[in-house]
Structure formats: structure tokens, C-alpha cells
Amino acid sequence: MDDFANVISDAGIFARSIFASDSSGHDFNHTMRVANISRLIQAEEGGDLVVISLAAWLHDVDDPKLFATADMANARGFMKRKAVPDIVADAVCHVISQVSFKAGDTVVPDTLEGKIVQDADRLDAIGAIGIARAFAYGGSRGNAIYDPLEKPLAGMDEEEYRHHKGCTINHFHEKLLLLKDMMNTPTARILAEKRDSFMRTFLSEFLSEWNYGQGQ
Ligand code: ADP
Ligand code: NI
Numbered sequence: 001m002d003d004f005a006n007v008i009s010d011a012g013i014f015a016r017s018i019f020a021s022d023s024s025g026h027d028f029n030h031t032m033r034v035a036n037i038s039r040l041i042q043a044e045e046g047g048d049l050v051v052i053s054l055a056a057w058l059h060d061v062d063d064p065k066l067f068a069t070a071d072m073a074n075a076r077g078f079m080k081r082k083a084v085p086d087i088v089a090d091a092v093c094h095v096i097s098q099v100s101f102k103a104g105d106t107v108v109p110d111t112l113e114g115k116i117v118q119d120a121d122r123l124d125a126i127g128a129i130g131i132a133r134a135f136a137y138g139g140s141r142g143n144a145i146y147d148p149l150e151k152p153l154a155g156m157d158e159e160e161y162r163h164h165k166g167c168t169i170n171h172f173h174e175k176l177l178l179l180k181d182m183m184n185t186p187t188a189r190i191l192a193e194k195r196d197s198f199m200r201t202f203l204s205e206f207l208s209e210w211n212y213g214q215g216q
Contacts (some may be wrong), residue, residue, distance in 0.1 A: 002116050004050045007052045007054070007079075007082045007084060008050065008053045008054060008057065008131060010078075010082060011053070011057035011058055011078065012021075012031075012035065012051070012056055012057050012099055013034070014029055014030075014057070014061070014078050014151055014203070015031045015058065015060075015061060016028045017055050018067075018074060019031065021059075026095050028064060030124055030133070031056070031057060031059070031060055032064060033120075033124050033129070033173070034056045034059060034117070034120045034121050034124055035053060035056040035057050035120075036069055036113065037119075037123050037124065037191075038050070038052065038055075038116055038117050038120040038197050039053065039056075039121050039189045040187075041116045041119060041120060041185055042116055044185075044187040044209040045112065045116060045185045045186075045187055046112065047111075047112040047113045048091070048113055050088060051053050051091045051092055051113045052089060052095075052113045052116055052117060053191075054079070054084070054088070054092045055092045055095035055096050055099075055113065055114075055117045056120060058075040058078065058092065058096060059095075059099050059117060059121060059193055060072045060212075061074040061075050061078070061094050062075055062096070065162075070094060072097075075093060075096060076089065076093065078079035079092065081208065085197065087146065091111075091113065092109055092177070094114070095111065095113050095114040095117050096117075096165065098110070098114045098118065099114065099118045099121050100121075101122070101125075101161075101175060101179075102157075102158035102161060103156040103160065103161035103174070103175070104156060104157045104158070105158035105161075106182070108184065109184070113118045115184035115185055116184070116185060116188075118184060119183050119184050119187075119188035120183050120188070122182070122188075122192075123183075123188060123192060123195065124189055125175070125176060125179060126176055126179050126180070126192060126195040126196055126199055127156070127194070127195025127196075127198050127199065128165075128195075128198060130176055130195065131199060131202055134168050134171050134172070134176065134193075137168075138167070138168030138169075138171065140145070141165060142165075142168040143165055143166065143167055143168055145167060145169065146167050146169040147167045148210075149168060150166060151169040152173035152174050153166065153170070153174060154174075156174070158178075161174075164209060169203070169206065172199065172203060176201070177199065178200060179192065179196075180192040180193065180195075180196040184197070185215065
């Protein structure tokens with residue numbers, strides 16, 4: 001096997017090739033930000049940097065919303081080609097399997113590495129970038145920006161969350177505003193505070209513009 005630094009750098013190149021044409025907010029730049037934020041959190045919180053870095057680069061390459069792979073074939077195939085030892089590849093796949101938000105079925109990862117990558121993925125779903133990604137994703141699914149008659153849903157399970165086609169403003173209440181209090185690590189919790197408060201300002205401006213002039 002090449003040394004781990006080369007494998008990590010190749011994982012970035014592999015992710016770039018996988019996401020070359022995506023515009024639903026799961027693009028390569030999202031993956032790059034998750035890799036960067038994961039590294040920053042690891043510097044504060046510890047954890048195995050190789051597992052964290054590989055999991056961050058590979059965390060969306062088998063996302064069922066985007067690819068019809070089974071058993072993480074893209075991530076596993078890449079690591080096999082690079083002769084990553086099974087024990088490391090298994091740890092990476094374990095982290096990836098616990099990262100995703102699944103409404104009421106979301107799991108708290110049982111490893112520090114998983115907690116860090118999940119926090120990094122979630123930090124990229126909130127704040128200014130999170131707002132942009134939510135509207136890009138909603139647009140790609142044909143969802144309305146906002147519908148005041150439609151109320152946000154609470155208590156969805158994974159299946160309901162995946163098939164739900166609500167307006168994008170509701171997605172803030174169904175997921176994005178919940179993430180700050182779901183951060184696993186103290187470092188991520190601090191970063192999340194600022195991003196969360198920016199989203200709340202955005203939502204209040206949005207609603208005041210929406211209602212501007214009403215009743216006059
Ligand atoms: P994860 O990355 O944890 O698997 P998702 O796939 O649910 O989570 O979300 C990925 C990105 O797409 C996030 O930025 C998220 O906010 C956005 N997204 C997911 N579902 C919706 C939706 N119904 N409306 C708008 N944005 C969404
Ligand atoms: Ni992601």
C-alpha cells in the first residue's frame with residue numbers, strides 16, 4: 001500500500017471524479033468542506049486521523065439518494081484498489097454507516113471518529129452554506145421555497161423523511177434548526193452556535209419580507 005497520506009489525497013481525487021456532475025448540494029465541494037472541518041475538529045478532539053480523513057472524503061460516495069450501490073461498493077472498491085488494510089477499511093465504513101441524518105432514526109455514532117465526521121457533515125448543512133444547499137436541494141427535487149399553509153412535520157422516521165416533499169423553509173424546522181443541539185463534540189458545538197444564529201436571522205428576515213405590506 002502507498003503511505004496513508006497518498007491514499008487520503010487519492011480519496012479526494014476519487015471523490016472529485018464521483019461527484020463530477022452533481023448539483024443537488026452533494027457536490028465535491030461539500031465533501032471537501034467536510035474533509036477540512038473534520039480535520040479541524042480532530043486537531044481539537046483527537047481520534048484517528050486516517051480513519052476520519054478517509055471517512056470524510058468517502059462519506060457520500062455511496063449515498064443512496066445519489067447512487068444505487070450495495071454494501072458501500074464505491075468506498076470499499078476504492079480502498080481495496082489502494083490496498084488499505086481491512087481493519088482500517090472496516091473502521092471507515094463503520095463511520096460512514098452512522099453519519100447520515102435520518103430524522104427519528106438518526107444514530108449517535110459509537111466512535112469518536114464517527115462523531116467527528118457526523119459533526120462536520122452537519123456543520124456543512126447549517127449556516128450560510130446550509131441555507132444555499134437547502135434551496136439547491138429543494139429546487140433539484142421540485143419543492144416550493146415556501147408555502148405558509150403547509151406546516152413542518154415532526155416525529156418522522158427515516159422512510160417518511162426521505163419521501164417527504166415539503167417546502168424548503170419547512171426543512172429548516174424539520175432538520176436544520178435541530179442540528180446545533182445534536183452536535184457530538186464541544187468543538188463542533190461552538191462552531192454550530194454562530195451558524196445556527198445566522199440561519200435564525202435569515203428565517204426571520206425571510207418571513208418579514210414575505211409578509212411585507214400585508215393587511216395594508
Ligand atoms: P445527510 O447529509 O446527513 O445524509 P441529507 O442527505 O438529508 O443528510 O441532506 C444533505 C443536504 O441536503 C443537506 O444540506 C440537507 O439540508 C439538504 N436536504 C435534505 N433534504 C432536504 C429537503 N427536503 N429540502 C431541502 N434540503 C434538503
Ligand atoms: Ni455529506
